[in-house]
Amino acid sequence: MIEFQVLQNGEKYYISWSSLCKWAKVKWYMPSPQELIFLKQKMAETRGIPLDDVQVLVDGSPTL
Numbered sequence: 001m002i003e004f005q006v007l008q009n010g011e012k013y014y015i016s017w018s019s020l021c022k023w024a025k026v027k028w029y030m031p032s033p034q035e036l037i038f039l040k041q042k043m044a045e046t047r048g049i050p051l052d053d054v055q056v057l058v059d060g061s062p063t064l
Contacts, residue, residue, distance in 0.1 A: 001060075002031070004043060007053040015043075036064055 002017035020039075021028045031039075036056050044051045056064035 001058070003057050004040065005055045005057055006043060006047065008047055008049055040064055
């Protein structure tokens with residue numbers, strides 16, 4: 001399971017890869033590491049938080 005952990009205002013939010021696929025109206029697929037890095041950067045930029053406050057988790061363990 002792939003999910004993004006976002007730390008903002010002292011609270012952790014989790015966004016699953018499957019929910020992002022549903023939101024984008026694309027069929028679920030296994031993303032490349034480059035796609036995950038890009039999305040991590042965009043989430044941090046969009047929310048105005050440091051890049052280190054967004055983590056990519058695979059099966060609950062941080063990978064990026």
